[in-house]
Amino acid sequence: MQLITDTVQLEDAIAHFRNQDGFAFDVETTGAHRGVPAVNEVVWISLATNGRTVVIPMGHPNGYHLLRKATRRKNKRTGEWEHLAAEWEEPPPQLRPSTVFDALEELLFSERMKVAHNAPFDLLSVAKYYKGKYPPPPYGDTIVGAWMLNENRPIGLKSLDKERWNLVYDLEEVGRCIEKHGFGTVADYAYMDAASTWLQWLKIRPGITAEGLEDMWALEMDVLACLLHMGSAGVPVDIKALEQLRASLRERMTQCEGDVYRAAGKVFNIGSTPQKQRILYEEQGLRPRKLTKKGAPSTDAEALEPYKGRNDVVDAILSYQEVSKILSTYVEGYLGNPEDDKPTQIFGGRIYPILKQYGTVTGRFSSSRPNVQNWPRAETEWGKAIRDLIDPLEGFCLLVADYAQIEQRILAHFAGKGALWQGFWDGVDAHTATAAAVFGVAPEDVTKQMRQVAKAIAFAINYGAGPQKVADMSHTTLRRAKQILAEHERQFPEVYAYKKRLLRTVRSRRPEPYLRTLLGRKRRLPDLLSHDHGRRGKAERQVVNSHIQGSNADITKLALVRLNKSRLPGMQILLTVHDEIAAMCPVDIAEEGAKVLHDAMAGPDMQLLSVPVTTDVKICNRWSEAK
Known part of the structure; x- marks a missing residue:
């Protein structure tokens, strides 16, 4: 040295x-x-x-x-x-x-x-x-x-x-x-x-x-x-709006806390997991759907979601937990909270999220200080509220775009010609097309509940979930979920053939099983050869998810790179969240900027899939206007 x-x-x-x-x-x-x-x-x-x-x-x-x-x-x-x-x-x-x-x-x-x-x-x-x-x-x-x-x-x-x-x-x-x-x-x-x-x-x-x-x-x-x-x-934020949202959320927290006590018929410590376990699983008689690492019944949102709309205490606790997370993570996490020893993440009116291109095993981004990748979905109340904190500078506007049902399109591409593939070429919404086929109705007769079932099926295919998860997401019985999945396999055999073919190919590779995504990224799954049934089963469920989600990451990263290389003078790429990309653009070149963003994401020379990829760019002053 x-x-x-x-x-x-x-x-x-x-x-x-x-x-x-x-x-x-x-x-x-x-x-x-x-x-x-x-x-x-x-x-x-x-x-x-x-x-x-x-x-x-x-x-x-x-x-x-x-x-x-x-x-x-x-x-x-x-x-x-x-x-x-x-x-x-x-x-x-x-x-x-x-x-x-x-x-x-x-x-x-x-x-x-x-x-x-x-x-x-x-x-x-x-x-x-x-x-x-x-x-x-x-x-x-x-x-x-x-x-x-x-x-x-x-x-x-x-x-x-x-x-x-x-x-x-x-x-x-x-x-x-x-x-x-x-x-x-x-x-x-x-x-x-x-x-x-x-x-x-x-x-x-x-x-x-x-x-x-x-x-x-x-x-x-x-x-x-x-x-x-x-x-x-960095990303400019509306500090006044953040402070107003903090006050609103604190008031909502008090209301939600009262709702929990009324539903439970007693006052207890909502922050105490053992007390929530006793209320939910002993007094309310719920069946645990998930266990903690210590083997106790979980009380997190995933564990309680199957009972949403079926139990008043669950509904109240879920609302409380959601508001608490939004307040703690996305509001006080930005503004800071001296009482909880949280430092501010706002400097000169901007946040500087650390986006990690290496943050997940599939290739998708993660982020920290603050975390923007776990924002609620854009169409939800809180998803809109959090996105609306992004405040373009004077003389600038926001350009916001996302991919339409990109994971289903990737699935159709890999599965090949069939009902799902054809549906995209016919311009039919993927979940609507799935529901119509499974329930035997015309697309225009698909109900909201049918479409929810179709979403549950998509989740099961892409994430390796079983009938119980489909039942929970569809608010139906396990028996009915199994029937629905069986009908889906009859209507979309190419999807299940793709899953079997992919698993067989990946498992056959030595010395370590791996798959390649759309653009060639490697995802290694050594546990496919494990003698442990649990580990092997988990790896099998990850195969399709890694193939689809990893390819989604490829497409999003390529779009960001193309946008960065073609952005107009004055344009600034702000964030990528889930499948969305947001940029700030001078108002006087907003239309040209929107075309640049569109072409970066889904332009004529971005045809990587055998089905059409669509994106709709919105010019707006607040992110919520994009939905």
Whole structure:
């Protein structure tokens, strides 16, 4: 390791990196929101390449040795406890961030490969030192590469190091709060992060080629560039509307709590799971549909959903739990709540969600700080309310589009010609067509209840659910659900043939069963060969889901990339949520922007499926207007 603390050392190091084709880099950040690139403070940066790793501190507050541990003592006068911070020796001289980033600009903004573990975080963290401009491609991201090579394993850097080299370091988790640690400890940690990232890259990148994933790698690196665009600007939100929604939800919570007590005929602690279990499963006599990890009857929404509309206590508890989740997760989770020690996630009127392209095993996005991927569906009351918090800037409007029944279209594509496939070409709604076939009625005679049954069947096919789930979702008996599924198989034999064919193909692959999605992403399902009946059954249920949902992820990511490459001046991609994409566009080019978004998602050269893919772009001031 070379520790750099003066400009002579810095210039010498840059001269070495100047002769390399690429390098890995890693930043260590501090501040109340150290995990948010837009507002954190970079205090260390380390770089590694062939033959050299350098560590550059830029204002670490502590020296090498601890003089006094953090402690607390009682004030003899007031009787209150006082917290005394740890005392360290003085830190060594360090370069200023402006000096370091000025010198590193030629490397970071060159055509050299820039590698990091979770690259969007590091790239966006340094962008603020270049007036918001983030380093250009080419990029390499070891967390994405490791995930593509095996989506079933932990992909944290230290986990990868232990797996590959049996290397264990940073037992103190220094990166969580570097200011709690001494200068030498952080220097060692920063060195290990950069050096091991580069060494992992040298193994991971050839692995991508060996696995036949070059096209998917190119797509994911284009997605990374899209995330940089989205993450650099953030998402403007209506803070006043958020505060009003908080007040409304708190009032609704009080009403829902009263509804629960009236339905149960007594007052109890709604936050107590054991008390809810006693009310629901002993006093109300409900049959548990789901157990917790400890084997107790679950009281979560999934467990209670089958009784919705059948039991007043269940209805009241579900309403209470839904309002509580919306308030806690999507309102106070953004605004913050000092009582629950929740920090705000709004900075300068914007949120900066961390979208993780590697966040699921199927390829779909996950997100955090705040989580936008778990927003309620757009057509629901709360789904509309949460989306309406997005507030386009003055002179801008929202462009919102989603795919129409995309998972059913993917299913029809894979299943091939048949009733489902033909229905899309005839322009018939998939759930309506399914209900008409199963119940033997004309499409125009399909009732709301019939269509709900069709939705339950689609869920069962796509997610490997059984008759009981169909019965619960359709509010019918298990016997009737089995009859419905049998009729569905008679009407749509191509769907069941596809499922059997896919499972047979995936199971036959060695040494580890896997499938490929529409664009070639690999999804590994080793438990298909398990001798454990439960694990094998779960893997079998995941086969079709992974094929369809993974292909859905492919299509959505490709649409984002196409939009990012074709967006008009002034357009900003804001979010992707479920199958929706939202962008902000100057009002005077809204129509042109809508066409760009439409073509990115379902234009003439986006015909990946053998059935038509449709999307409807709405120009609006509030997201709810898109539905």
